Amino acid sequence: xxxxxxxxxxxxxxxxxxxxxxxxxxxxxxxxxxxxxxxxxxxxxxxxxxxxxxxxxxxxxxxxxxxxxxxxxxxxxxxxxxxxxxxxxxxxxxxxxxxxxxxxxxxxxxxxxxxxxxxxxxxxxxxxxxxxxxxxxxxxxxxxxxxxxxxxxxxxxxxxxxxxxxxxxxxxxxxxxxxxxxxxxxxxxxxxxxxxxxxxxxxxxxxxxxxxxxxxxxxxxxxxxxxxxxxxxxxxxxxxxxxxxxxxxxxxxxxxxxxxxxxxxxxxxxxxxxxxxxxxxxxxxxxxxxxxxxxxxxxxxxxxxxxxxxxxxxxxxxxxxxxxxxxxxxxxxxxxxxxxxxxxxxxxxxxxxxxxxxxxxxxxxxxxxxxxxxxxxxxxxxxxxxxxxxxxxxxxxxxxxxxxxxxxxxxxxxxxxxxxxxxxxxxxxxxxxx
Amino acid sequence: xxxxxxxxxxxxxxxxxxxxxxxxxxxxxxxxxxxxxxxxxxxxxxxxxxxxxxxxxxxxxxxxxxxxxxxxxxxxxxxxxxxxxxxxxxxxxxxxx
Numbered sequence: 001x002x003x004x005x006x007x008x009x010x011x012x013x014x015x016x017x018x019x020x021x022x023x024x025x026x027x028x029x030x031x032x033x034x035x036x037x038x039x040x041x042x043x044x045x046x047x048x049x050x051x052x053x054x055x056x057x058x059x060x061x062x063x064x065x066x067x068x069x070x071x072x073x074x075x076x077x078x079x080x081x082x083x084x085x086x087x088x089x090x091x092x093x094x095x096x097x098x099x100x101x102x103x104x105x106x107x108x109x110x111x112x113x114x115x116x117x118x119x120x121x122x123x124x125x126x127x128x129x130x131x132x133x134x135x136x137x138x139x140x141x142x143x144x145x146x147x148x149x150x151x152x153x154x155x156x157x158x159x160x161x162x163x164x165x166x167x168x169x170x171x172x173x174x175x176x177x178x179x180x181x182x183x184x185x186x187x188x189x190x191x192x193x194x195x196x197x198x199x200x201x202x203x204x205x206x207x208x209x210x211x212x213x214x215x216x217x218x219x220x221x222x223x224x225x226x227x228x229x230x231x232x233x234x235x236x237x238x239x240x241x242x243x244x245x246x247x248x249x250x251x252x253x254x255x256x257x258x259x260x261x262x263x264x265x266x267x268x269x270x271x272x273x274x275x276x277x278x279x280x281x282x283x284x285x286x287x288x289x290x291x292x293x294x295x296x297x298x299x300x301x302x303x304x305x306x307x308x309x310x311x312x313x314x315x316x317x318x319x320x321x322x323x324x325x326x327x328x329x330x331x332x333x334x335x336x337x338x339x340x341x342x343x344x345x346x347x348x349x350x351x352x353x354x355x356x357x358x359x360x361x362x363x364x365x366x367x368x369x370x371x372x373x374x375x376x377x378x379x380x381x382x383x384x385x386x387x388x389x390x391x392x393x394x395x396x397x398x399x400x401x402x403x404x405x406x407x408x409x410x411x412x413x414x415x416x417x418x419x420x421x422x423x424x425x426x427x428x429x430x431x432x433x434x
Numbered sequence: 435x436x437x438x439x440x441x442x443x444x445x446x447x448x449x450x451x452x453x454x455x456x457x458x459x460x461x462x463x464x465x466x467x468x469x470x471x472x473x474x475x476x477x478x479x480x481x482x483x484x485x486x487x488x489x490x491x492x493x494x495x496x497x498x499x500x501x502x503x504x505x506x507x508x509x510x511x512x513x514x515x516x517x518x519x520x521x522x523x524x525x526x527x528x529x530x531x
Contacts, residue, residue: 037453037523042501044531107529127523147521165503167518180507187480190530233530246474246508253446253480277446278531279480279500281507 005031007332008144008155009122009325010130010168012039012114013106014318015302016161018325019332020117020124021057023159026333030122031153032114033146035129040110042163044280046186047228047235048101048211049109050319055098057326058116062099066108068230069209070094071101073202076313077264079217079225080386084264086212095208103209103228103235113322130162133171133298140342141172141297156341157332158298161325164281166291166304174291174300181243182289182306184223184373187252187279188237189260191272195232201268202229213315215372216382217259221248222373225259226315227268236260236269239282239310241373252279282317284310284373287366294350296343299328309361311368311432312377320358327352368432376417376425383415443482447498455524458496459517460505466514467492474508475515500526 007023009016012034020032036042048071054061072095077086094100118124134143134152143154160168164183169175202210214225222241227234238255245252260269283289283306290306293299301307302321309316331349335341353359371377391407402410412419460483467473468490475484475492481500485493499520506517519525 035519035522036525037527041527041529042525044528105530107531129519129522131518165519183503183507185478185480185502185504188531230530235531242478242504242507245478245504246472249477251477251482253443257440274441274446274449276449276528276530278450278526278528279502279504281502281504 003031004154005029006155006336007031007157007159007329008033008153009159009161010144011161011163011302011304012124012126013043013110013161013163013302013321014113015304015321015325016159017110017113017117018057018322019159019161019301019329020122021120022326022329023332024117024120024122026329028333028336030117031155032117032122032124033128033130033144034114034124034126037127038107038111039114039124039126040107043106043110044186044188044278045106045317046188046226046237046239046315047103049104050101050316051099053319053322057322062097064112065102065104066112067102067104069103069204069207070099071103071211072208073204073210075210075212077212077214078382078385079214079262079264080383082263083386083390084262085385085389086264095205101211103211103230105230130168133158133168139296141295144168156297156336157346159325159328159332160298160300160304161302161321162304164283164303166300168298169291169300169304172295172298174293174295178291179289182283182285183242184239184282184284184310185242185245185252185279186237186239186282187256188235188277189256189274190230190233190235190276191269192233192275193272198229198232198234204229213313214259215312216378217262217265218378219248219250219255219258220379221245221250221255222375222378227265233275234269234272236265239284242281253277282310283308284369286310286369287362288369290362293353294343294346297341299331299346299349301325301328307358307362309365310372311365312372313433314365323356323358324353327356327358365432367428371425371428371432376421380415380417384411384417387411387414447481450498451527451529452498453524453527454497455520457521459520459525460494460496460499461516462492462494463514464491466511470511470514472510474510475505478504478508480504
């Protein structure tokens with residue numbers, strides 16, 4: 001290659017394709033590199049794309065995006081041994097334009113978004129790994145090295161969308177506070193079932209989908225579970241704190257097996273034939289895990305910038321990737337036009353993110369990941385909630401009903417929850433979610 | 435091998451497409467592993483690529499790697515696991531995830 005582009009985007013996931021799309025539309029020359037044989041080949045997620053962010057980038061995206069099902073049924077489920085308490089929200093409005101969330105196969109969705117970048121004029125090159133940065137003596141990034149013969153590419157701005165492990169951001173020194181404690185690993189089974197069976201089990205119409213976020217189904221390893229529906233497959237999996245998994249001594253597939261055996265999940269997955277088993281790490285620490293996103297000649301977006309929102313009831317990533325990628329590109333366009341692509345010239349990226357959900361949601365929810373992955377939220381509160389429900393709904397005749405206050409006191413004692421800890425966590429929760 | 439599951443581990447891994455590169459993208463310094471007391475890579479790797487040997491070392495294969503990175507994140511013996519991405523076009527190919 002040994003070519004020169006205005007912008008080189010590394011990684012054709014949602015962040016990279018959104019960046020390439022915006023930069024190419026502004027008339028810049030853009031190279032979009034992807035190490036997989038096609039965009040999406042290396043990508044896996046917990047199931048739902050929230051596409052509102054696409055409205056301006058690809059008007060009427062829903063007429064063309066490769067979607068599996070439109071999520072019209074959303075559950076948050078709290079599991080204890082043999083017990084489940086579920087909040088089940090059904091909203092038919094989400095089943096029609098402009099929609100809210102969709103399940104998708106990343107191999108299809110990411111390839112589609114990359115094709116939009118190509119249509120806008122970006123050059124997509126797959127099967128090419130960026131192996132490092134081209135850096136001047138002063139530390140300024142001016143391109144990337146790839147594993148192709150003569151594979152150096154010069155660029156005014158490199159946008160690193162190279163995913164959760166982002167070797168480029170690390171090489172650029174943007175991850176001074178990197179810690180394994182900031183990551184979870186998602187492990188997932190995709191199970192084939194006839195679409196009619198999926199619709200019957202989950203109470204869905206033809207192109208409607210269901211998504212369940214699960215707290216407490218991971219055998220004490222901090223994390224959570226998920227289940228969602230595709231057209232003729234369902235996906236079930238767990239997200240596990242890397243440190244928690246390390247300390248547990250347990251195998252990930254065994255934890256999935258236990259979740260699948262839970263009476264609340266078993267009827268949904270019964271008879272499903274395993275057609276794909278995958279794993280991926282997830283940046284889940286929120287603001288605490290974020291790197292510096294701006295360097296001299298380089299911007300970082302998507303998972304590479306630690307932009308996954310893991311806040312219990314909200315699990316989002318693709319939308320943050322698309323949003324940050326688009327902002328990175330806008331910033332690159334502005335900096336190139338102004339003739340200053342140093343960190344100072346690129347500083348608008350951070351401001352753009354701060355003025356939108358991309359950083360604002362992370363700031364608001366900065367205490368949520370720690371709260372959700374804490375031992376109390378993981379083990380004691382699910383037990384407390386399920387035991388309270390059990391007492392409320394168990395008829396103990398001839399004994400009279402004790403009343404919620406005494407049931408709560410008993411449930412707190414049995415689940416080992418102390419009032420001052422509960423109050424503290426409730427306050428943290430209120431400050432985050434309120 | 436995998437109690438509690440309805441499918442053997444080899445069959446489980448056979449559901450995923452891997453394009454095996456000639457060159458391994460993971461290298462393991464087995465001398466360092468010998469002194470490691472935890473060997474957490476063995477149980478955390480979703481693909482089960484790390485296997486302890488009788489003499490206290492680690493055997494591994496890179497061929498069915500999800501490229502997730504969990505192994506290097508848990509490796510507490512500095513420099514034991516060196517990890518990068520496979521060359522372009524090689525490695526895991528996920529289609530319905």
